[in-house]
Amino acid sequence: MALRSLTAADAPAVRRIYGKASVRFLGRGSMTGREAQEYVARVQRWHLADPVEQYVLGVDIGCDLVGVVKLGCRPGRHGRVSYVLREGCWGRGYATEAVRELVGFASTTAGLVSLGARHHPDNAPSGRVLAKAGFTRIGARGGMIEYSLLIDR
């Protein structure tokens, strides 16, 4: 598994990642081909900003882009983490591995000291991913379960 930057050629894979089953708890519809192209272009622009406020990295398994992880950088060196994997690739530990890798990226490349994440109460697998990646459940807010992680530097 490797986290890597997205290129324009990844747009079809990104569209497949944001398919119907994957967006169930994301508060959005599945992605069209055009939306995927625009999204990848937007991500590339975000990565050119100084400082970068939003990272989106592809989860690459043997040259197959199976998911994306996001890291939003907030004031106070705090970050927000989220992740989406393509249906059909679930249950193989990929999200856990990707989030663990993203925590390292948040600490080194992004220079963050704390992370937060949240998931819908019915999305138990997402909670397992966060727990296995070292996050602690801190409560519920706005109908979502909240997690945090202090990065050990």
Ligand SMILES: CC(C)(COP(=O)(O)OP(=O)(O)OC[C@H]1O[C@@H](n2cnc3c(N)ncnc32)[C@H](O)[C@@H]1OP(=O)(O)O)[C@@H](O)C(=O)NCCC(=O)NCCS
């Ligand atoms: C949530 C998601 C990222 C998990 O990805 P994944 O690669 O399958 O995750 P992992 O394989 O690393 O771990 C999944 C964990 O959830 C568990 N799990 C899977 N299905 C489950 C279910 N129906 N109920 C409870 N736990 C479940 C797995 O057993 C595993 O835990 P374990 O190792 O203790 O057995 C993936 O399902 C996904 O992309 N969903 C759509 C987008 C989404 O919901 N993103 C999160 C938004 S907060």
